[in-house]
Amino acid sequence: MGILVYAEHDNAALNPATLNVVAAAKAIGGDITVLVAGEGCGAVAEAAAKVDGVSKVLCADNAAYGHQLAENIAELVAEVGKDYSHVLASATTTGKNFMPRVAALLDVEQVSDIIGVESADTFKRPIYAGNAIATVQNSDSIKVITVRGTAFDAVPAEGGSASVEACDVAKDLGKSSFVGEELAKSDRPDLAAADIVISGGRGMQNGDNFEILYKVADKLGAAVGASRAAVDAGFVPNDMQVGQTGKIVAPQLYIAVGISGAIQHLAGMKDSKVIVAINKDEEAPIFGVADYGLVADLFDAVPELEKQI
Amino acid sequence: MKVLVPIKRVVDYNVKVRVKADNSGVDLANVKMAMNPFCEIAVEEAVRLKEKGVVTEIIAVTVGSKAAQEQLRTAMALGADRSILVETDQEDVQPLAVAKVLKALVEKESPDLVILGKQAIDGDNSQTGQMLAALTGMPQGTFASEVVVADGKVNVTREVDGGLQTVALDLPAVVTTDLRLNEPRYASLPNIMKAKKKPLETVAPGDLGVDLASSTKTLKVEPPAERQAGIKVASVEELVDKLKNEAKVI
Ligand SMILES: Cc1cc2nc3c(=O)[nH]c(=O)nc-3n(C[C@H](O)[C@H](O)[C@H](O)COP(=O)(O)OP(=O)(O)OC[C@H]3O[C@@H](n4cnc5c(N)ncnc54)[C@H](O)[C@@H]3O)c2cc1C
Numbered sequence A: 001m002g003i004l005v006y007a008e009h010d011n012a013a014l015n016p017a018t019l020n021v022v023a024a025a026k027a028i029g030g031d032i033t034v035l036v037a038g039e040g041c042g043a044v045a046e047a048a049a050k051v052d053g054v055s056k057v058l059c060a061d062n063a064a065y066g067h068q069l070a071e072n073i074a075e076l077v078a079e080v081g082k083d084y085s086h087v088l089a090s091a092t093t094t095g096k097n098f099m100p101r102v103a104a105l106l107d108v109e110q111v112s113d114i115i116g117v118e119s120a121d122t123f124k125r126p127i128y129a130g131n132a133i134a135t136v137q138n139s140d141s142i143k144v145i146t147v148r149g150t151a152f153d154a155v156p157a158e159g160g161s162a163s164v165e166a167c168d169v170a171k172d173l174g175k176s177s178f179v180g181e182e183l184a185k186s187d188r189p190d191l192a193a194a195d196i197v198i199s200g201g202r203g204m205q206n207g208d209n210f211e212i213l214y215k216v217a218d219k220l221g222a223a224v225g226a227s228r229a230a231v232d233a234g235f236v237p238n239d240m241q242v243g244q245t246g247k248i249v250a251p252q253l254y255i256a257v258g259i260s261g262a263i264q265h266l267a268g269m270k271d272s273k274v275i276v277a278i279n280k281d282e283e284a285p286i287f288g289v290a291d292y293g294l295v296a297d298l299f300d301a302v303p304e305l306e307k308q309i
Numbered sequence B: 001m002k003v004l005v006p007i008k009r010v011v012d013y014n015v016k017v018r019v020k021a022d023n024s025g026v027d028l029a030n031v032k033m034a035m036n037p038f039c040e041i042a043v044e045e046a047v048r049l050k051e052k053g054v055v056t057e058i059i060a061v062t063v064g065s066k067a068a069q070e071q072l073r074t075a076m077a078l079g080a081d082r083s084i085l086v087e088t089d090q091e092d093v094q095p096l097a098v099a100k101v102l103k104a105l106v107e108k109e110s111p112d113l114v115i116l117g118k119q120a121i122d123g124d125n126s127q128t129g130q131m132l133a134a135l136t137g138m139p140q141g142t143f144a145s146e147v148v149v150a151d152g153k154v155n156v157t158r159e160v161d162g163g164l165q166t167v168a169l170d171l172p173a174v175v176t177t178d179l180r181l182n183e184p185r186y187a188s189l190p191n192i193m194k195a196k197k198k199p200l201e202t203v204a205p206g207d208l209g210v211d212l213a214s215s216t217k218t219l220k221v222e223p224p225a226e227r228q229a230g231i232k233v234a235s236v237e238e239l240v241d242k243l244k245n246e247a248k249v250i
């Protein structure tokens, strides 16, 4: 038995989200094997072998896995995962995409988005946009689990010395193909990994005005996020959305600018260590979760903030 | 072509739910219920495909209590042609069991496309569509922000963490909707009246050969840790001072 952790990556580098999943695997307890599936992903396997606490790395290097198509990855993970007590992946869009397929292929239920490990079969997870926390016990022979990264402190990326083995399970369902992608390019830190996040909402009025947030972000080394209203209005792209149905973040500092604080937004940021809200409406619900609230017009306050930091 | 749209009755998204005092679950007594927002988007997408002449029949389906007829009627008022209630009084039917029910219906109805929501906002599981796809051997396009059907395939643009990804899927296929796929319409009064006459069939899970028993047990449900409301600062200067010297985060 043992725990199989699915490594997230872009064929070149290991996504740090994987370090949080390994942390969850450690909390469960048992030998940890990391599965790296991709095309030309040898460097990722090498990186995974160095991760603290990992005892083995399986590297499935095959054209069918190059774009992480759920159909093919799920067949692979279900085949490899049969021999483990737990199969874990990050609750990112990649993990959410293929893991339920793995569970169904194994005829087991999935426990989604866990934020705590009580024992090898009992986990905590948020429901209703985080307005309730359920403790669930799963009796399936293989536990298929996705992990909310912000809830587990990443293990060190260095310190391990696992062996790397080639995995020659080749699966291609042949019913789907990759057409293309438009990936956001940014020199700023990744939303999920940043220590400071500054997010703008509908109050920003348009995409150009986000410039004032970028300036603050660049001074602080922060990532920039947004509410759904700002994304829907076309101010910024979808990958910046924070919330129940967007990205979950829990940085040291979260600055909400021109965001009212709908429950769906709070679900994505209320575990941040320190929350600042800048809003001209003193009744805005965001002030209910903010450690420091500033009632002000953002177009005055944000440029001033930039000057003072 | 035929489309199957599974929908779920859930607590209205504006409601802030409360945990029951005995920690057995959330209090749903006298709470406003509605169609899961992502399912509304799924129905709307099917209706638009029908309006474009791509789709000929839309079947809405739900696994739930008798009360869920209300959401099926809504789906029909929005444009679904008929609907199926797979009736059960069991609360918290897990995604795997729902997917097994849907698989049985897929075998019966042979749809070319199944459009589901990406997530139900009660359990926040985000599993059912992917599980159905696995059980039926169909390809899947999850978190869709654009769906284009052409030449026996469907091209789905997906919202992923890094941006957007487009995949091409053979039909039949499973699609799950993200928020920006479309903006659902409101049902007009004449359409609400017409929906009352559209066929609504009720079947039992057992008729489809599916057992809804679950291997996941909820031991308790608790409120999340409350955040203490903090203080209001009077100026940007005071804010910066607090962040530097009190919170020590910048
Ligand atoms: C199924 C579903 C899922 C959802 N998922 C998400 C999600 O993941 N993330 C998310 O964010 N939302 C989500 N939402 C949407 C959510 O319900 C809210 O509509 C949204 O968060 C509101 O965004 P906002 O706060 O930017 O806009 P608004 O609520 O319009 O608030 C704008 C705020 O800006 C302030 N403001 C305006 N001008 C200024 C100014 N000059 N200076 C200072 N302040 C100003 C206003 O006082 C107001 O408080 C979801 C909704 C549904 C139905």
Ligand SMILES: Nc1ncnc2c1ncn2[C@@H]1O[C@H](COP(=O)(O)O)[C@@H](O)[C@H]1O
Pocket: B005, B006, B007, B008, B036, B038, B039, B042, B061, B062, B063, B064, B093, B095, B098, B115, B116, B117, B118, B119, B120, B121, B123, B124, B125, B126, B127, B128, B129
């Ligand atoms: N009980 C149900 N009946 C019909 N469809 C459902 C049911 N539960 C979930 N679904 C569908 O699956 C989607 C994702 O739900 P979930 O996997 O529970 O997050 C929903 O948006 C619905 O389209």
